[in-house]
Amino acid sequence: MVQVNPEEYLLNFFKENGFVRKRCKKCGEYFWTLNTEFDTCQDAPCVEYFFDSIPVKRPLSVREARQTFLTFFEKRGHKILDPRPVVARWREDLYLTIASIVLFQPHVTSGLVPPPANPLVVSQPCIRLEDIDNVGLTMGRHLTLFEMGGHHAFNERNGKFIYWKDETVRYSFEFFTKEIGIPPELLVFKESWWEGGGNAGPSFEVTVGGLEPATLVFMQYKKNGNNLEPIPLQIVDTGYGIERIAWFTQKTPTAFHAIYGDLVNEFRKKLGLEEPPKEYYKAAFRYVGLLDPSSEQSVSMFIKNISKHSGFDEESVKAFLQNDMKLFTILDHSKTLAYMLGDGIVPSNQGEGYLARLVLRRALRTLYLINPEIDFTDFIEKQIEYWKQDNYKLKEFHNYIINVVQYEQKKFYELVKEKIPKLLQTVVSNPNFETFEKIYKEQGIPPELIVNEAKKKNISIEVPFDFYSKIARESSRPKLGKKQEVTTRLEWLNNIPPTELLFHVDPYLRESDAKILAAKENMLVLDKTIFYPLGGGQSSDKGSIEVDGKIYNVVNVEKYDEHVIHYLDKNIEKDAEKLIGSSCKLKIDWSVRYLNMRHHTSTHILLGVLRKVLGQHVWQAGAEKTPEKARLDVTHYEVPDPATIRRIEDEANKVVLERLPVITKFMDKNEAEERYGFVLYQGGVPMSKRIRIVEIPGHDVEACFGTHVSNTGEVGGIKIINVAKLQDGIIRFEFVSGTQVTNYASKLESILNEVSKEVETESPLLLNRVKKLNQEFEQMKNRLNLYRDIYSEVFRENLKSKAEVINGIRLFVYKDEIDDEEFTTELLKEITREMREIIVIRIFKNAKGTSIEVSEGRESSEKLNATEIIKALSSYGCKGGGKKDHAQCTSEQEINVDDVWKMVKELLEKKG
Numbered sequence: 001m002v003q004v005n006p007e008e009y010l011l012n013f014f015k016e017n018g019f020v021r022k023r024c025k026k027c028g029e030y031f032w033t034l035n036t037e038f039d040t041c042q043d044a045p046c047v048e049y050f051f052d053s054i055p056v057k058r059p060l061s062v063r064e065a066r067q068t069f070l071t072f073f074e075k076r077g078h079k080i081l082d083p084r085p086v087v088a089r090w091r092e093d094l095y096l097t098i099a100s101i102v103l104f105q106p107h108v109t110s111g112l113v114p115p116p117a118n119p120l121v122v123s124q125p126c127i128r129l130e131d132i133d134n135v136g137l138t139m140g141r142h143l144t145l146f147e148m149g150g151h152h153a154f155n156e157r158n159g160k161f162i163y164w165k166d167e168t169v170r171y172s173f174e175f176f177t178k179e180i181g182i183p184p185e186l187l188v189f190k191e192s193w194w195e196g197g198g199n200a201g202p203s204f205e206v207t208v209g210g211l212e213p214a215t216l217v218f219m220q221y222k223k224n225g226n227n228l229e230p231i232p233l234q235i236v237d238t239g240y241g242i243e244r245i246a247w248f249t250q251k252t253p254t255a256f257h258a259i260y261g262d263l264v265n266e267f268r269k270k271l272g273l274e275e276p277p278k279e280y281y282k283a284a285f286r287y288v289g290l291l292d293p294s295s296e297q298s299v300s301m302f303i304k305n306i307s308k309h310s311g312f313d314e315e316s317v318k319a320f321l322q323n324d325m326k327l328f329t330i331l332d333h334s335k336t337l338a339y340m341l342g343d344g345i346v347p348s349n350q351g352e353g354y355l356a357r358l359v360l361r362r363a364l365r366t367l368y369l370i371n372p373e374i375d376f377t378d379f380i381e382k383q384i385e386y387w388k389q390d391n392y393k394l395k396e397f398h399n400y401i402i403n404v405v406q407y408e409q410k411k412f413y414e415l416v417k418e419k420i421p422k423l424l425q426t427v428v429s430n431p432n433f434e435t436f437e438k439i440y441k442e443q444g445i446p447p448e449l450i451v452n453e454a455k456k457k458n459i460s461i462e463v464p465f466d467f468y469s470k471i472a473r474e475s476s477r478p479k480l481g482k483k484q485e486v487t488t489r490l491e492w493l494n495n496i497p498p499t500e501l502l503f504h505v506d507p508y509l510r511e512s513d514a515k516i517l518a519a520k521e522n523m524l525v526l527d528k529t530i531f532y533p534l535g536g537g538q539s540s541d542k543g544s545i546e547v548d549g550k551i552y553n554v555v556n557v558e559k560y561d562e563h564v565i566h567y568l569d570k571n572i573e574k575d576a577e578k579l580i581g582s583s584c585k586l587k588i589d590w591s592v593r594y595l596n597m598r599h600h601t602s603t604h605i606l607l608g609v610l611r612k613v614l615g616q617h618v619w620q621a622g623a624e625k626t627p628e629k630a631r632l633d634v635t636h637y638e639v640p641d642p643a644t645i646r647r648i649e650d651e652a653n654k655v656v657l658e659r660l661p662v663i664t665k666f667m668d669k670n671e672a673e674e675r676y677g678f679v680l681y682q683g684g685v686p687m688s689k690r691i692r693i694v695e696i697p698g699h700d701v702e703a704c705f706g707t708h709v710s711n712t713g714e715v716g717g718i719k720i721i722n723v724a725k726l727q728d729g730i731i732r733f734e735f736v737s738g739t740q741v742t743n744y745a746s747k748l749e750s751i752l753n754e755v756s757k758e759v760e761t762e763s764p765l766l767l768n769r770v771k772k773l774n775q776e777f778e779q780m781k782n783r784l785n786l787y788r789d790i791y792s793e794v795f796r797e798n799l800k801s802k803a804e805v806i807n808g809i810r811l812f813v814y815k816d817e818i819d820d821e822e823f824t825t826e827l828l829k830e831i832t833r834e835m836r837e838i839i840v841i842r843i844f845k846n847a848k849g850t851s852i853e854v855s856e857g858r859e860s861s862e863k864l865n866a867t868e869i870i871k872a873l874s875s876y877g878c879k880g881g882g883k884k885d886h887a888q889c890t891s892e893q894e895i896n897v898d899d900v901w902k903m904v905k906e907l908l909e910k911k912g
Helices: 012-016 063-076 100-104 165-179 241-250 254-262 265-271 278-286 297-312 312-343 350-368 376-386 392-396 400-430 433-443 447-456 467-475 575-577 590-613 642-657 669-676 678-683 738-760 763-802 822-836 858-863 864-877 897-911
Strands: 022-023 030-033 120-126 144-158 189-195 199-208 211-224 227-241 511-520 523-526 543-547 550-560 562-568 584-589 619-626 629-635 663-668 692-695 702-703 718-727 732-735 802-805 808-815 838-846 849-856 881-884 884-893
Touching: 012 165, 022 100, 063 120, 063 144, 063 165, 063 241, 100 120, 100 144, 100 227, 120 312, 144 165, 144 241, 144 312, 165 199, 165 211, 165 227, 189 211, 199 227, 211 241, 227 241, 241 254, 241 619, 254 265, 254 312, 265 312, 265 376, 265 884, 278 297, 278 312, 297 312, 312 350, 312 392, 312 400, 350 376, 350 447, 350 467, 376 392, 376 400, 392 400, 400 433, 400 447, 433 447, 433 467, 511 575, 584 590, 590 619, 590 629, 590 642, 590 692, 590 702, 590 718, 590 732, 590 738, 619 678, 629 808, 642 718, 663 669, 669 678, 669 692, 678 702, 718 738, 732 738, 738 763, 763 808, 802 897, 808 858, 822 838, 822 849, 838 897, 849 858, 849 864, 864 881, 864 884, 864 897
Parallel strands: 808 838
Antiparallel strands: 022 030, 030 189, 120 144, 144 227, 189 199, 199 211, 211 227, 511 523, 511 584, 523 562, 543 550, 543 584, 550 562, 619 629, 629 732, 663 692, 692 702, 718 732, 802 808, 838 849, 849 884, 881 884
16 A cells, blocks of 8 residues: 555544544554454454344345445435446456446546536446456455445545545445444444545545455545656545345345345356255355465465364365355356346457456356356356346346357357367467466366366376466456547647537538638648548648648648648648638638548448448447548447348338438537436447437437448448458458449459459359359369379279388379379378388479479388478479478479489488
8 A cells, every 4th residue: 555644544424423543463554443442454454254143124035235335425416326237338458347446437527527416326237257266255345347336426625525535434434333233342444545536535444244245435546657747636435335235234144145146056056066064164164254365375274264163074165165166157157148238248358348258158168167058048048037127238138148158159169169278288289377377378178177088098198277367367357449530639739729620511622711820841731621631530631831822732631639731742841830820711622522422421320221231239349431431330249140231231221212311419428427327428438528429310329420421312322342250259341322322333343254264154144154064063073083082092003013112101292293282192192101211202383493302201211301301302493392201392493303212212211
């Protein structure tokens, strides 16, 4: 913890209510308590868990704990906010929602955008995968998915004040003592320091009976390297563990029993796992708070302590623990995955999709090791049914969730069957973390399955400790950022007024007057512009700027912060001072602009259709709009079949024919999010208080900077020209609109005519002609295979009769004149596999001269390997190389079969 002034923790609340400040004799941290006898901070591992013996008002389920928390703060003037998705669509530096404060970073915490309410309260589902290996081991202290109850207040420095430290601690004290019923003298506030998301501040950890059910953070700094800078707001950022509150009040053996209720035994029965005895749970509960799951030594001591106090031997304890870890992994991961997919994540090899696949495959490897016949979708179905009242998206996305899990499960088992035998040798030769990591990232195979295969062969290797947590930590944040609106400020534009964007006022403006405000090299900045700058996947406008009768061509346009820079085809540095303040005439290339407008609106139309046809999980992963064509990359787990692609195209053109208005407007960010949700941020998250909305009513709505036509009818038509899998989980659609549809059709017509000429038929008869040619081709292939079989028999007979045996090695050299490279190579591979003592040398002509291919069996390659023969042939100018059983070289010289036969024979004789 950083050095903090103790006065940060001296509160009137503590003074008024008789709290004393003490120092923990074990961890050395300071804490506040009403109990003068406490000499520890009451947090694990400074004390064992004993919260099972602390009285409470009543046991609470997760749903009841959540409602109790929300209602408590609603009664105290906080507005209840609906939870946001578990995928952080509004963040550029984070894939998953890891805390309730993430909802307000960076827009609100930076002071750029006001909070949606002040004060507010939310119970936010969060996902943290950095400790995924600890799930089950710590009996519920670690979960991949948990609800963070957060009450937040945003205080302006020298402005509006809501409440700060005293009120926050008072609320917490009242909640735990009056609502939950914890005796006041058992509640402790431990001094701490918090950092996250680039912010920092002092905090209190609320501890009781060894458990930490809440953290109270007072965010007031921005981290800049090692320095702390005050931020515009003083923010109350609290995190109450809803599941921990349920566990605390229910007094169950583990948090999983409190969270999942009857599902625990249902899952256990389906997995075929025995329930450990009560004595085991009693001892495990006592010592699990002392467990450091990141330490193998601590895990070993945990097992010893359970054994000592339960009466079971260590092997039995290990078996109980391992079975429970399997059960709790399936319970935890199936819920987490349902929530991830319910918020539209598509499993893939990058970003949030990679993290979803990590959770999924960790669950699948657990099932695989228990029984590969168990269907994971059965567990997902039960989670959806159990939690659908708490998360409506589980019901809405039900079919998508099940389809994806089935698809991924099938693919995973196929992968395991194909890859594991080949990968075992790789691991055995180098059994370290890096090898397992490379295999997992590149092949998708969990290390446990390779270790399991090794055990079958009596090979001893171990899974690296903390494997999945390390992978998750490395992959939890974008390395280069997700789609991002870059706001770069150029120093030479300081004190220059912002550029007025006329293309937003009227995208149909083709000409306009303007005034030059800045000039440098080949760049101009104007007071206003009709030129659209490169951005949002849309290419910039082209055109011209006329100044005092002189015309400059505009070759590129870019936006930096609030300024638009026009790049000219000429350097204007020498005239820069004279140009500043001059009036000028702007003219854009309308044909380029209008094609861009059509393609950009088409992109919105297509995205809306894709979400309708393929599912609401579809999310934009990239886009480009040029005058020639447009592309849209979206998240989806498989390439649509031709019938679905046709349906997508038909639906898109229906939207065109409906001539729907394309509405553009500016809205406050909070208002826009409340009205439309986070689907707005398909193309990225604007860093501004007000955002520009482009809406096709009832079809699509997005935050968008681009230029658009005024109604969908102006698009003219949409033709999908290509659909392909860009990478796992990302599908690319390429399409054209307007006049480019005609151009595309003309190109196809030209190709059709060319093909018709080649096959000597007219276009209307082309299909029948192609079918006939295909039939003839199949007949020729069958005939060729027959001839190959005959040739193979003849070749083998020649080999037997003409091969010469030298020192136990059979040598055959021949000139190949059939010119069937693929067949001949495969034939020689077969022969050398069958005849271990053979050397076959094939001499053939090609465009570069004479080539020689040497193929050998295993025994012959040990006596005289192929590379030695190739080396000897260098005297004929033959250059090449290969392996000891197969090599090849080429020479510009003519090489005689007899000469090669003689040379190799001599080499064999020398070998003896």
